[in-house]
Amino acid sequence: MVDAAVGVLLDKLLILLISEGRRFLELDDQFEETKNELRYMQSYLKEADRVTRKDRNEVLKMVMSDLRELVYDVEDIIEDFQLLFLKKHQGCAPNFTSCCSPTLLKSRRQMGKRLRKINQEVRKVKERMIAYVGTTPHLTGKEEGGNRPLTYPILIDEAELVGLEDDTAKIRNWILEANGLPTVIGIVGMAGIGKTTLAQKICDSVNVQESFKHSLIVSVSQSFKLDELLRKMLNKLNVEEKSLRGKDVDELLKKLKQELDEKYLIVLDDIWGTDQGMWWASLKSALPRVRGSCVIVTTRNEEVAKSMGATIRHIHHPRILSDEDSWFLFSKVAFAKNGGNCTNPDLEGLGKEIVVRCGGLPLTIKVVGGMMLGKGYSIHEWRRISKHLKEELASSMKDELVISRLELSYEELPGHLKPCLLCFAMYPEDSEIPFLNMVYRWIGEGFVWGRNGKTAFEIGEECFAELFNRCLIAVGKDTFGRRFGSCRMHDMVRDMVIKIAREESFVSLDGRVGPVFSVQSRRLGILRNTAVESIENSSKLRTLVGMNIASEKIILSVKTKLCELRWLRVLYLSLSTTKIDEDLLAKDWLSGIGSLQHLVYLYIEKTALRKLPDSIGNLRNLQILSLFDCPNLERLPSSITTLEKLTTFHIVSCDSFECMPEGLGNLSNLEQLSWFRSKNSRLKNGYQIPQLKNLTKLRELRMKINYEEQTDEGEWNVLSMLNQLQLLLVDFVGNSPSPGLVRKLDHQLSPLKCLRELWLWNFPGERTPAWLNPTSLPNLQFLTIYWGKINYLGPKFWDCSSRVWKVEVLVLGDLYDLEEEWPRMQRAMPSLRLLKVYRCPKLKSFPFDVSVEGRWRIWRKEEEEEREPMVNQV
Incomplete structure (x- = not known):
């Protein structure tokens, strides 16, 4: 079994060495030797990949460990050489002076020495392979090319049930019959039996949805905190995250009690215990005693459900699936390409043997079914998997059976x-x-x-x-x-x-995320308040992820400075509060970011930063820059516009942000550009729209336009020059617009022939703009109209004389004045398959009650088509 990362990186390195070989010839024949040795490795690893995890011996594991280190080192050298090449030829054709500068000559000599050393180590590893393992590992008969890409979707999700209809009906009746004080219902069973799926299906049923004003499902992890659970619940009740900042548990409990003002249904999913800190007693105190309300608890332990108030009468134990239901579920996944139908009798026999060995657990059946979907219809492959599962069944302990079946899906x-x-x-x-x-x-x-x-x-x-x-x-x-x-x-x-x-x-993780892994890893994850005193093997670290960090002490306790992590490719920093001292973060840690010349992905969330260091312009390999929820961020350094490899640039919910730096058009490789605002944003300037014409590779554009600012006539027509643009979000902001401005916005957009998704937010007019029509947007499939004072869809919207809408998904939200009729909508959009509506009370003749507050109303075409035959039969 090959180390996962090694196999992928090795393939990538060989492609790189072959495609850009001329560059690497500058270092004598070292790169050529490296390429040949890597080819040998690749062949060896393809054979080794046929060895199952169970059959791996210790020598093979050591070989894989050695290869992992060598492949990482080779990649580091190649990327160093690429940076050297870029520096050498930056801004002009190479000349004798630039090629022979002492600094560059010294760097080349150092790289040559490093490569020679690597090649020597590769030869040693190869000798050990032959001496201790043999030229070819023991094979299990796994066919080459047994897996094929899955280019078609599986039409099954967590809420789709098989064989649990009676269970659903029973619990739904318990819920609907409850008329006393909040009732606690327990769903108890082993992992993978479908507890969450059952709870989700019950909550999604129409009868249940219409019986409760509030319904929400939250997962309760094994090591959760009550304040985090409360924030999740409040978010599900559409309470903005920003309004919860800085609130302690008591304040969050009061807020929850205030929000649950009417009949509610709450699902607390995957509870492990209630004795840690008496969290249930605290949460229960915030649940109003509203008659008919319910709490559903899913857990593996019946005593947990009882301790939370579920009586024996209201505890349900889901059963494992019957052979017939197991086969039906497996077929829906494994034969998704054929609509869930198996047309080969031989394959059906093998498939039923495989299903029996899944033990009736829906999770295992779906995962194994997904594995077989990738095998196509090879009898040999299906027979091999059936045999493997039979061997696992005989050799594994009962508690290990589920993991062993899932592990096989990883091997395949x-x-x-x-x-x-x-x-x-x-x-x-x-x-x-x-x-x-x-x-x-x-x-x-x-x-x-x-x-x-x-x-x-x-x-x-x-x-x-x-x-x-x-x-x-x-x-x-x-x-x-x-x-x-x-x-x-x-x-x-x-x-x-x-x-x-x-x-x-x-990967190496702190104890809050999971087990602490080997220090040999090149990836480190830090979560919440777990301090990491130092980063082992820091000079080789490739990924550093900090999630939900609540204190600057966590960052500063990492004694290794950021500038020392020179091989870092991914830096993901997400704080749980913006109160962390800006100077500590910027001066003591982020100041070294300019040294990370191999960095590809930079994500910063919820920091107090007012600006990023100018040295960010040194990140020559940066492809993805995401800045989220940084309320004090005002400007970006102009050096950002020199990042020629940047493909993705997101600035979202940065309230104080004023304008993009000049020179945006220099980022000619941009594919995704987003600039969202929060409701309190003080943004003054737009995107410098004319510069967008240089971004010819742009595929997704999310932009904010202040309609109070004057724009030149035809300025928006720049967007029609972006021939690859597939997604456009336009968010309008400003105070009350003048009629002249509305007229100007009404026509300032030329046809966008390639656009597939359009999101129109806060349009200032009383009707949709003239350019929102099927002729200007001939390939539009997804349309969202959100917020604003629109009271009807403009005449051009309905003009289908020359072309009809191809829209498949339509979303209407927070349009309190919109008055339109459903039959007219269906005629104009014959391809519509999904409609979502939120707080649009004046819509007429729609297939659901639009007056329901605080909940999305959903119509799906396939559900309507399923109901029609039943009506005809009656």
């Missing part, structure tokens, strides 16, 4: 997905991980990169979709109905990932 992953999955080990239990952050992390680590005409982000999105299709992660759609918003990982899958990450020294 394509090599490029393994390190992507192991990155999840760094995040706390029950974390909601933003999709974008994870893809950016993979790009920063070098696990995904642009190739075959696709950008690195597109490749990362495909990897994310594959992990979802294989049922290894659960994906939540974002607020506006797009496919990916955030993701999370089932506890059992996470346990498996942590186990493998430990074995491969993939």
Whole structure:
């Protein structure tokens, strides 16, 4: 079994050495020798990858450890040489003086020595391979190319049930029949049996939704804090995070009691115990005694449910799935390409053998089904997996069976997905991980990169979709109905990932996130208030992630200065408060950021920084810069406009931010540009819209426009020059606009032929602008209209004489004055499959009650189509 990161990085290095070989010839024949040795490694590792984790011997593990270090060192040398090359030829063609400067000659000699040393070490490792392991590891018969990309989606999610209809009906009746003081209901069962899925399905049912004003589900991790749980609950009740800053537990409890003003349903998911700090007694005191309200508790321990007030009558134990239901669930995943139907009798027989060995657990069935989806219809592969599961069943202890089945799904992953999955080990239990952050992390680590005409982000999105299709992660759609918003990982899958990450020294973590891993790792995660006195192996650290840090002491306790982490690729700093002293953060730590010349991904959240160091312009490899919720940040240094590799630039909820630096158009490689505001933003200036014309690679643009400022006639037409633009968000801000300004905004946009997503926020007019029509936006599939005083959709919106709307998803939110009719909407948008509405009380004839406050109302075309045959039968 190959070290996950080594396999991916080795492939990347060989591609680099082959494609840019001429550059590397400057260092004699050292790079050529390195390339040849790496090819040998690659062949060897492909054979070693056929050895299962159970069959790995200690010598093979040591070989993998040696190879890991060598591959990392080779990558470091190659990237150093690339930086040297850029510095050497910066701004002009190379000449004799620049090529022969003493500094550059010295650097080249040092790199040559490093490469010779690496090549010597590679030869030693190869000799040890042959001497102790043999030229080819013991093979298990695994076919080359057994995994194939999953380019089609699985139409199954956490809320889709199989074989639990009776369970759902029983608990739903308990809920709807409750008429006394808050009732506690327990769902008790082993991990992976479907407790969360059952609770989610119950909450999503129409009868339950209409019976409660408030319904929310929150995960309660094994090592949670009450204040964090309360913040999660309040966020689910649409309380803004900023209004909760600085509040202690007592204040949060009072706020929760205030928000739960009417009948409520609360699901507390995955509770391990109630004795730590008497948290349940405190939380219970904040739950109003509203008649008919309910609390659902999911737990592995019945005594926990009883201690929280669930009676025997109101405790439910989900059963394992029957053979028939197990096969039905497995088929929906494994044969998703054929609509869940198996057309090969031989394959069906093998599939049913595999299903029996999953023990009736929905989690295991879905994950193993996802694994088989990647195998296609190879009888040999299906027979091999069935045999492997049979061997595991015979050799594993009962408590290890689930993990062993899940571990097999990891072994069978394509090599490029393994390190992507192991990155999840760094995040706390029950974390909601933003999709974008994870893809950016993979790009920063070098696990995904642009190739075959696709950008690195597109490749990362495909990897994310594959992990979802294989049922290894659960994906939540974002607020506006797009496919990916955030993701999370089932506890059992996470346990498996942590186990493998430990074995491969993939990441080091503080005790609050998980086990403390080997200091040989090049990745370190710090969470909350756990101090890290020093960073072991700091000179080789590649990723440093600090999440929810609550004190400057945590940062300063890391005695290693940032400038010493010269190989760092990813720096992710998220504080839990903006009260950390700015000087301590900026002068004592971030001041060294300019030394991180290998940095690819920089994320900074909730800091008191007023500015970033000018030295940020030294980050020649920086591709992704994300600044979130930094309320004091006013300006960015002009040196940012020299970051020629920057592809992603986000500035979100930075209240004091005034304007983008001049020279924005110099960032010609930008693919994503976002500039959100908060409600209290003091932004004065826009994007310097004319400069956008130079950003020809831009695919996503989120922009804020102050309509009080004058813009030149036709200035917005620059956007029509961005031929790759697929997503546009325009957020208008300002005081009461004049009629002249509204007329100007009404027409200032030329057709955007490639645009697929449009988000229109706070448009100042009483009707939608004239350019919002199917002719100007011929390929639009996703449309969101949010906030503002729009009372009707403009005449151009309905003009379908020459072209009809292709919109599939429509979101309308906080449009209190909007008056439109549903039948007209359906006629204008025949492709519409999803409609989401929030606080639009004047809509007419819509398929749900629009007067319901504080809750999204959702219509799905497929649900309507499923109901129609039933009506016809009646």
